[in-house]
Amino acid sequence: MSSNQDYKMKTEATEEELYKTACEVMPGGISRNVVFHKPHPFYVSEASGCYITDINGVKKVDFANNIASLIHGHAHPKIVEAVCNQIKKGTAYTLATEIEIEHASLLCNRVPGFDKIRFMNSGTEAVMAMIKAARAYTGKPKIAKAEGGYHGSFDTAEVSQSASPANWGDIDSPNSVAHVQGTPKEVLDNVVIFPYNDIERTINILNRHAAHLACVIIDPVPHRIGMVQATPEFVEAVYNWTRQNNALLCFDEVICFRVAYEGAQSNYNVKPDLTSLGKIIGGGFPIGGLAGNKEIMNILDPSGNDYRFALSGTFSANPVSMTAGKVAMELLDREALDKLNHNSQIAIKQIKEAGKLADIPLSITGKGSMFKIHFREVAPTNFRESYEDAARKKVINLFLDKMYEENIIIINSCSCVLSTVITQKEIDMLSEAMLNSFRFIKPYLSA
Amino acid sequence: MSSNQDYKMKTEATEEELYKTACEVMPGGISRNVVFHKPHPFYVSEASGCYITDINGVKKVDFANNIASLIHGHAHPKIVEAVCNQIKKGTAYTLATEIEIEHASLLCNRVPGFDKIRFMNSGTEAVMAMIKAARAYTGKPKIAKAEGGYHGSFDTAEVSQSASPANWGDIDSPNSVAHVQGTPKEVLDNVVIFPYNDIERTINILNRHAAHLACVIIDPVPHRIGMVQATPEFVEAVYNWTRQNNALLCFDEVICFRVAYEGAQSNYNVKPDLTSLGKIIGGGFPIGGLAGNKEIMNILDPSGNDYRFALSGTFSANPVSMTAGKVAMELLDREALDKLNHNSQIAIKQIKEAGKLADIPLSITGKGSMFKIHFREVAPTNFRESYEDAARKKVINLFLDKMYEENIIIINSCSCVLSTVITQKEIDMLSEAMLNSFRFIKPYLSA
Numbered sequence: 001m002s003s004n005q006d007y008k009m010k011t012e013a014t015e016e017e018l019y020k021t022a023c024e025v026m027p028g029g030i031s032r033n034v035v036f037h038k039p040h041p042f043y044v045s046e047a048s049g050c051y052i053t054d055i056n057g058v059k060k061v062d063f064a065n066n067i068a069s070l071i072h073g074h075a076h077p078k079i080v081e082a083v084c085n086q087i088k089k090g091t092a093y094t095l096a097t098e099i100e101i102e103h104a105s106l107l108c109n110r111v112p113g114f115d116k117i118r119f120m121n122s123g124t125e126a127v128m129a130m131i132k133a134a135r136a137y138t139g140k141p142k143i144a145k146a147e148g149g150y151h152g153s154f155d156t157a158e159v160s161q162s163a164s165p166a167n168w169g170d171i172d173s174p175n176s177v178a179h180v181q182g183t184p185k186e187v188l189d190n191v192v193i194f195p196y197n198d199i200e201r202t203i204n205i206l207n208r209h210a211a212h213l214a215c216v217i218i219d220p221v222p223h224r225i226g227m228v229q230a231t232p233e234f235v236e237a238v239y240n241w242t243r244q245n246n247a248l249l250c251f252d253e254v255i256c257f258r259v260a261y262e263g264a265q266s267n268y269n270v271k272p273d274l275t276s277l278g279k280i281i282g283g284g285f286p287i288g289g290l291a292g293n294k295e296i297m298n299i300l301d302p303s304g305n306d307y308r309f310a311l312s313g314t315f316s317a318n319p320v321s322m323t324a325g326k327v328a329m330e331l332l333d334r335e336a337l338d339k340l341n342h343n344s345q346i347a348i349k350q351i352k353e354a355g356k357l358a359d360i361p362l363s364i365t366g367k368g369s370m371f372k373i374h375f376r377e378v379a380p381t382n383f384r385e386s387y388e389d390a391a392r393k394k395v396i397n398l399f400l401d402k403m404y405e406e407n408i409i410i411i412n413s414c415s416c417v418l419s420t421v422i423t424q425k426e427i428d429m430l431s432e433a434m435l436n437s438f439r440f441i442k443p444y445l446s447a
Numbered sequence: 448m449s450s451n452q453d454y455k456m457k458t459e460a461t462e463e464e465l466y467k468t469a470c471e472v473m474p475g476g477i478s479r480n481v482v483f484h485k486p487h488p489f490y491v492s493e494a495s496g497c498y499i500t501d502i503n504g505v506k507k508v509d510f511a512n513n514i515a516s517l518i519h520g521h522a523h524p525k526i527v528e529a530v531c532n533q534i535k536k537g538t539a540y541t542l543a544t545e546i547e548i549e550h551a552s553l554l555c556n557r558v559p560g561f562d563k564i565r566f567m568n569s570g571t572e573a574v575m576a577m578i579k580a581a582r583a584y585t586g587k588p589k590i591a592k593a594e595g596g597y598h599g600s601f602d603t604a605e606v607s608q609s610a611s612p613a614n615w616g617d618i619d620s621p622n623s624v625a626h627v628q629g630t631p632k633e634v635l636d637n638v639v640i641f642p643y644n645d646i647e648r649t650i651n652i653l654n655r656h657a658a659h660l661a662c663v664i665i666d667p668v669p670h671r672i673g674m675v676q677a678t679p680e681f682v683e684a685v686y687n688w689t690r691q692n693n694a695l696l697c698f699d700e701v702i703c704f705r706v707a708y709e710g711a712q713s714n715y716n717v718k719p720d721l722t723s724l725g726k727i728i729g730g731g732f733p734i735g736g737l738a739g740n741k742e743i744m745n746i747l748d749p750s751g752n753d754y755r756f757a758l759s760g761t762f763s764a765n766p767v768s769m770t771a772g773k774v775a776m777e778l779l780d781r782e783a784l785d786k787l788n789h790n791s792q793i794a795i796k797q798i799k800e801a802g803k804l805a806d807i808p809l810s811i812t813g814k815g816s817m818f819k820i821h822f823r824e825v826a827p828t829n830f831r832e833s834y835e836d837a838a839r840k841k842v843i844n845l846f847l848d849k850m851y852e853e854n855i856i857i858i859n860s861c862s863c864v865l866s867t868v869i870t871q872k873e874i875d876m877l878s879e880a881m882l883n884s885f886r887f888i889k890p891y892l893s894a
Contacts, residue, residue, distance in 0.1 A: 018545060024563075025551040028748035031566045031764035033757055035543045036749050044544055047537035055545070064541035067761050074537040084531045089493035090521040091731040091771075094481060094511035094856060096488035098465060098502070104472040116471075119478045121569040121733045122762060125600070132602060135629030153572070153758055154601070155579060162757065181746075181755035182582030182661070186633035214629070279761060284538040286568045286733040286762035299628075301475035302483050308628035310480055310609065311600055314514050314726060315569060315733035317478030324538075409541060 015040050015055065034067060034412065042404070047074035049421045052409060060407040061426045063416040068223075068255050068370060069279035071332055071340075073419035079283050079327050086323045092315055100317040103326040107281065107291060110329070111262045113271040115294035119287065119317040123254035123278030124152030126288030127217075129311060130276045131156055134215035134248045136308040137296050142212040144205070146196040147174045148383030150224040151217060151252050151276075155183055159191040161224065165387065171195055173205060196225050196382050199237045206241055215248040215274075216241070220264040221256035226379070226386030227365045227372035227415060232268055239270040248296070254278035254288075258417075259368025261337050267367075280332070283324030286315070336420050343427060344369045344418050350431035358438035360445055372415040373434075375399075375445055395444045402440045406433035462487050462502065481514060481859065489851070494521035496868045499856060507854040508873045510863040515670075515702050515817060516726035518779055518787075520866035526730050526774050533770045539762055547764040550773040554728065554738060557776070558709045560718040562741035566734065566764040570701035570725030571599030573735030574664075576758060577723045578603055581662035581695045583755040584743050589659040591652070593643040594621045595830030597671040598664060598699050598723075602630055606638040608671065612834065618642055620652060643672050643829050646684045653688055662695040662721075663688070667711040668703035673826070673833030674812045674819035674862060679715055686717040695743070701725035701735075705864075706815025708784050714814075727779070730771030733762070783867050790874060791816045791865050797878035805885035807892055819862040820881075822846075822892055842891045849887045853880035 013021075019040035022029035028036060035041045043055045050073045052062045065073065072079065086099075100119065108114045120126050131143055131154065143156060147168065151157040158179040160168070169175035174193040192209045194202040194216075206213060216238050220230040242249045251272035256264040258280050265272055273296055277289035291297075299308040315321075348364050348371055355362030363379035365372050375395070380386035388396060396414055403410055408430055410416050416430070460468075466487035469476035475483060482488045490502045497520045499509045512520065519526065533546075547566065555561045567573050578590055578601065590603060594615065598604040605626040607615070616622035621640040639656045641649040641663075653660060663685050667677040689696045698719035703711040705727050712719055720743055724736035738744075746755040762768075795811050795818055802809030810826035812819050822842070827833035835843060843861055850857055855877055857863050863877070 013545075018543075018548060021552065022543070022548045025548065025555045026565060027563050027744045027746075028750050030543060030749075031547050031551070032761075033749055033759040034541065038750070041543035044537070044540045044542045047540060052537075052540060052542065054542070062541070066539040066541050069539060069761050074540075075535055080534055083534055087527055087530055087534075088522055090491070090495070090499075092513040092516060093491045093494060093499060093521075094509070094513050094858065095491045095499070095501070096469070096477060096482045097491055098460075100478050101465060101469045101472065104478070105468065108472045116474050118473060122572065122760065124572060124760065125569065128601070132600075132627050132629070135631065136627055137629070139629055141629070141631035141633065153579075153760065154575070156602075180579050180583055180757060182579070182584070182586055182588070184582065184588035184633075184637055186588065186631075186637060190631055190633060282762075285767065286765065297474045299474075302477075302480055303475050303485070310626060312480040313569060313571065313600065314516050315729075318733065320732065411541065 015043050018043055049073045050419055050426055058407065060409050061429055062409045063418065063430060064409045064411045065417050065419050067411060068258065068417040069282070070284050070419055071258055071280040072328060073421040076331070078331065079324050082327045083320055083324050086319050091320050092318045097319045097322065099319050099322040099326065103322045106326055106329055107289070111265070111291070113265060113275065113293070114291040116297040117289055117291040118297070118300055118311070119289050120313055121286050121315050122152070122288045123276065124154055124288070125313070126254060126276035126278050126290050127151045127157045127252060128154035129290045130250050130274050131215065133274060133290065133296060133299060133309055134250060136299050138214040138246055138248065140212050140214040140247070142190045142192055142209055142214060144192040144194055144209070144213055144216040146218065146222065146225060146383065147193050148196070148225045149217070149219055149222050151219065152254070155180070155187050156191055159183070159188055160193045168384070171384070172201055196222065197228065197231055197234045198382065199234055203237060203241055206245070210245045213245065213247045215250045217250045217252055219252040219256060220267070221259055221367045221370060223255055223413060223415060225383045226374065227370065228381055228386070229367050235268045236270050248273040251275045256367070256370065257281065259370060261334050264367070281325045281329060282321045283328030285321040285324045287321045287325055332420070340369045340418055340420050343422055344371060346424070347416065347418065347427045347430055350427060351434050354431050354435035354438060358435055358442060360438050360442050369418040370415065372413065395441055398444060399437050399441045402437040403433055406436055408433040462490050465490055496520045497866055497873055505854065507856050508876055509856045510865065510877060511856045511858045512864050512866050514858060515705065515864040516729070517731050517866055518705055518727040519775055520868040523778070525778060526771050529774045530767055530771050533766050538767050539765045544766045544769065546766050546769040546773065550769045553773055553776055554736070558712070558738070560712060560722065560740070561738040563744040564736055564738040565744070565747055565758070566736050567760055568733050568762050569599070569735045570723065571601055571735070572760070573701060573723035573725050573737050574598045574604045574699060575601040576737045577697050577721050578662065580721060580737065580743060580746060580756055581697060583746050585661040585693055585695065587659050587661040587694070589637045589639055589656055589661060591639040591641055591656070591660055591663040593665065593669065593672060593830065594640050595672045596643070596664070596666055596669050598666065599701070602627070602634050603638055606630070606635055607640045615831070618831070619648055643669065644675065644678055644681045645829065646681055650684060650688055653692070657692045660692065660694045662697045664697045664699055666699040666703060667714070668706055668814045668817060670702050670860060670862060672830045673821065674817065675826070675828055675833070676814050682715045683717050695720040698722045703814070703817065704728065706817060708781050711814070728772045728776060729768045730775030732768040732771045734768045734772055779867070787816045787865055787867050790869055791818060793871070794863065794865065794874045794877055797874060798881050801878050801882035801885055805882055805889060807885050807889050816865040817862065819860065842888055845891060846884050846888045849884040850880055853883055855880040
């Protein structure tokens with residue numbers, strides 16, 4: 001084939017046509033499962049602020065923000081300007097840059113528990129580095145994670161992420177369920193699964209593996225565990241257990257770092273040893289980060305006396321992600337964050353009212369600028385309660401499609417995340433679309 | 448601390464001062480081991496084409512190109528323009544884009560063995576996805592890789608990357624050596640190590656694990672195995688073995704895809720089942736890719752009959768990396784690539800002449816636009832031969848520092864990678880700096 005062939009699509013292509021071509025070159029026609037949608041994915045033309053324009057020219061309000069990663073919506077002028085200035089000076093070098101020090105300083109000064117930080121390219125890489133660091137520091141091989149918890153695609157981190165009634169086993173000792181077929185038994189055996197927020201069962205389970213556990217990973221506002229906040233009692237019980245058993249408490253704040261100015265961990269009296277980061281700290285560009293206690297982080301120092309963990313990465317700490325991330329976090333000052341969280345409370349209130357008007361069972365979980373809709377009278381408190389079977393998932397998909405038709409984009413888990421550029425106007429559009437969509441699915445909910 | 452604090456460094460800060468601040472917030476003061484340098488890393492101010500200007504205002508010629516990832520050097524005007532246009536329209540959405548289909552089409556049309564492709568955020572993620580796909584497809588847990596081979600930081604992929612005489616064991620059955628302390632024994636046990644380019648020993652080793660091997664991974668121009676090209680006989684022997692033993696042949700072309708228009712695999716009569724990609728296909732932005740046989744790739748299709756491998760990723764296939772990558776690959780047509788490789792041959796010839804003038808032992812390995820300097824009369828043919836002990840590494844570091852002083856940046860493995868914007872002028876600067884540096888280290892080489 002000629003090297004001069006132009007791969008620009010016909011601008012008049014329909015979504016069906018685009019998807020047909022996509023299926024010829026990508027499995028399922030997609031490059032991320034999250035965009036998968038039947039009969040075809042939706043295609044973006046451009047986005048600005050809290051609005052996305054699809055390739056049909058239809059404008060939609062974005063309450064998904066690339067799965068919670070865009071805290072200031074799309075193409076924030078200050079980020080665009082700073083990043084384009086950087087790109088003209090290069091996007092990556094084999095040498096260090098000042099901007100990585102500036103972004104590291106900003107984050108370490110912002111969060112009390114962040115003595116030192118290292119950057120990677122994704123949340124997946126951040127969690128993998130966190131687990132490797134815990135193993136290197138403690139010399140123990142096992143990790144513990146919550147059933148249903150999503151922590152990226154490192155094979156060890158994704159165990160039991162998609163457990164179901166068919167395979168999850170006894171709640172007193174949940175099975176370690178492979179997320180991807182072919183995950184070696186040896187990987188599964190090194191992952192201990194506990195029921196989220198269940199202190200007694202969790203401590204019993206941890207005790208059985210105490211000698212081999214390097215760390216316990218907690219996402220304090222877990223998107224895939226019903227977005228139920230970890231209780232202070234649960235976090236403290238696990239923290240105390242790790243102190244007594246030579247294990248680390250690791251927080252996954254890739255998604256939930258946005259919920260408070262100093263991260264979700266500021267909502268607890270005890271602090272994690274290590275925290276994985278991603279999403280908003282990259283200002284819309286690929287990023288990951290591992291931050292925490294100096295003594296542990298120093299195992300990454302090639303010149304240190306306690307060097308145990310060699311880590312590089314072609315694009316880690318690249319000046320584009322660093323620049324965008326620094327500007328985004330500077331813009332997210334206490335005032336901006338308070339306003340964002342306040343707006344989210346207004347949205348939740350209005351959606352609850354819409355639920356009453358539509359007379360459907362409704363509960364809402366979440367924290368800060370993230371919340372999740374449940375079509376249940378009582379909010380779930382753990383993964384098994386939040387599990388939706390195939391019939392319920394079908395109704396949820398009807399709801400999501402109806403919301404999209406109403407020109408509102410939310411996350412396919414029925415979650416919304418707000419950006420700082422959302423105003424009362426868009427919140428009203430959200431709750432109105434919710435009302436219409438609630439009414440639309442009501443017959444199916446009671447069926 | 449006030450949220451308004453300005454984290455911009457003093458522009459007059461020296462490298463020593465910057466590094467002091469860096470050490471307070473990052474382990475070892477760095478975010479990637481590759482930039483680590485004593486007494487401090489070097490800091491970039493800006494870059495353009497094949498020149499980098501450091502923070503002291505000194506211009507240097509870049510023969511490292513962010514570890515081989517920048518095929519057109521820094522801030523190529525066409526990439527800058529296309530990317531800045533995209534950034535104004537947003538950097539990431541929760542929906543699909545046309546540009547990901549265009550880039551996927553370009554790559555699949557370019558390389559005969561690429562039926563389908565999926566994008567990730569780094570080479571590390573690409574190799575991890577390749578291994579997970581091989582395990583899911585074959586149902587077997589073990590992987591085989593070459594001693595000394597670098598394949599990113601997935602724990603399974605990095606085993607024996609840094610093996611040394613103290614731990615590498617018998618060449619007939621090399622040990623699986625942890626790269627990071629605390630790597631679980633169970634991970635090591637699932638990785639089979641073979642001696643690169645040694646057909647008889649490798650086949651014997653593979654045979655012993657045949658029932659459990661999902662794949663054999665080969666980097667055909669391995670940067671960390673002396674940059675010795677895989678022989679056609681070796682690749683064919685491994686290929687035939689995988690056909691007979693229900694295993695996949697996986698190529699890691701994250702670095703070496705640049706060596707030929709259709710990738711390094713075009714230099715062989717047999718084709719890998721799967722290929723991991725990264726570096727140049729992102730045009731200077733974070734990227735990874737997994738490409739290969741349709742039947743295998745389809746295990747990633749959520750709507751397919753053979754769905755086994757669920758994979759998402761917040762920034763995977765983001766429109767910035769896709770745009771930059773597509774423009775970069777379009778610019779890298781057959782003519783551009785032939786010229787680039789031709790220039791590299793000229794550079795090698797001139798460096799060999801410099802070696803003769805300086806009267807030092809010298810051999811050069813590599814392929815295409817990548818080559819590696821060895822201070823030996825005879826080029827190494829495998830990892831153990833290419834191993835440099837502490838005393839030799841000290842001399843190599845003297846050489847690297849002298850090259851930097853001569854205003855030439857090369858990779859710390861003594862490797863050079865060219866970009867398409869390098870001209871005869873810079874090649875002359877390279878060989879002249881080499882001559883000076885060869886003369887400088889000559890006394891240490893013979894010591």
